[in-house]
Amino acid sequence: MSSTTARDVNCDVTNAAREIDATRNAATSASPTRFTSLPASPNLRILLADDHPVITAAIGARLQTQTGWEVCGEVNSATELLHAVDRLAPNVIVTDYHMPGVAALDGARLLLALRRRYPTIAVVVLTMITNPFVLRAILDARVYGLLLKDCPLSEVVVAISRAQRGFTYIGKSALRALAPTDPHTTLPFGRIGTQPLSLREMEVLRLYLTGRTVTEIAATLCRSVKTISRQKNSAMGKLGVGNDRELFECAALQGMVLPRR
Incomplete structure (x- = not known):
């Protein structure tokens, strides 16, 4: 320290x-x-x-x-x-x-x-x-x-x-x-996906990045667990990440804005 x-x-x-x-x-x-x-x-x-x-x-x-x-x-x-x-x-x-x-x-x-x-x-x-x-x-x-x-x-x-x-x-x-100035130059796990996230996918990701589970997000947004899981997986595919660790790193590097609780 x-x-x-x-x-x-x-x-x-x-x-x-x-x-x-x-x-x-x-x-x-x-x-x-x-x-x-x-x-x-x-x-x-x-x-x-x-x-x-x-x-x-x-x-x-x-x-x-x-x-x-x-x-x-x-x-x-x-x-x-x-x-x-x-x-x-x-x-x-x-x-x-x-x-x-x-x-x-x-x-x-x-x-x-x-x-x-x-x-x-x-x-x-x-x-x-x-x-x-x-x-x-x-x-x-x-x-x-x-x-x-x-x-x-x-x-x-x-x-x-x-x-x-x-x-x-x-x-x-x-x-x-x-979050760096240019996240595209330092992403450690490959190329960022080129497809834009939908508003619903971004909404799900933002809640997920605050630590909520898929089930909790489904209850919050009044959607089924299956729908939330599909939207989360679709967003991860567009971002080019394969697991939760890569998702959190991608969020950090792209400076994703998290909602206030």
């Missing part, structure tokens, strides 16, 4: 972190492409990693409100993270990209180590970095989720929910940061 401290970040995550930190201080003075779905288990175990404890505290407090979710640990360095994975056996890891510690375990090396050693664990990256080339490298490490630290805490919940079902998720601000 850069030298900028958590209090310098104007975002929902860090604002919530400040509130929790202030509450703790007051109390002291007074006396978290489609991959394989995660294995079914009584509780979804989530491990948090960030070198600012107030960040992990804020995220942890939000995640603990989800039924069946358990924050099994909080660590503040890459070395601690790898040790904790062996000890705590999480299903999901929500981690910063840069943390203090051994340089050989930072950034891309950390993500590759996690993917190599623990291929069944879903990794969601939460970072302050907005450089599109670094964000692209993070996605290339096959993480389940990518969020910037200006995201609302609700997006962390969405990213983990999608990971639990075997889907990837890219946050709205991360999508904007990834």
Whole structure:
């Protein structure tokens, strides 16, 4: 992580972190492409990693409100993270990209180590970095989720929910940061489709990119699940993408505008 401290970040995550930190201080003075779905288990175990404890505290407090979710640990360095994975056996890891510690375990090396050693664990990256080339490298490490630290805490919940079902998720601000001036020159999976999307196909894609399922979109738009699925698949064919991961990357590169919730 850069030298900028958590209090310098104007975002929902860090604002919530400040509130929790202030509450703790007051109390002291007074006396978290489609991959394989995660294995079914009584509780979804989530491990948090960030070198600012107030960040992990804020995220942890939000995640603990989800039924069946358990924050099994909080660590503040890459070395601690790898040790904790062996000890705590999480299903999901929500981690910063840069943390203090051994340089050989930072950034891309950390993500590759996690993917190599623990291929069944879903990794969601939460970072302050907005450089599109670094964000692209993070996605290339096959993480389940990518969020910037200006995201609302609700997006962390969405990213983990999608990971639990075997889907990837890219946050709205991360999508904007990834979008280049000319997406046609950097698309990593081939040529963009030349056929324009219909209004209904675009409507379905925009809802899908916010994390809603096909069934939820069908209910929202008062269409059948079969129709929504057909429109989604047709749109993906026109965009030249073959799976959900490519769809999210294509959306990022083309700067698709997502609706406000």
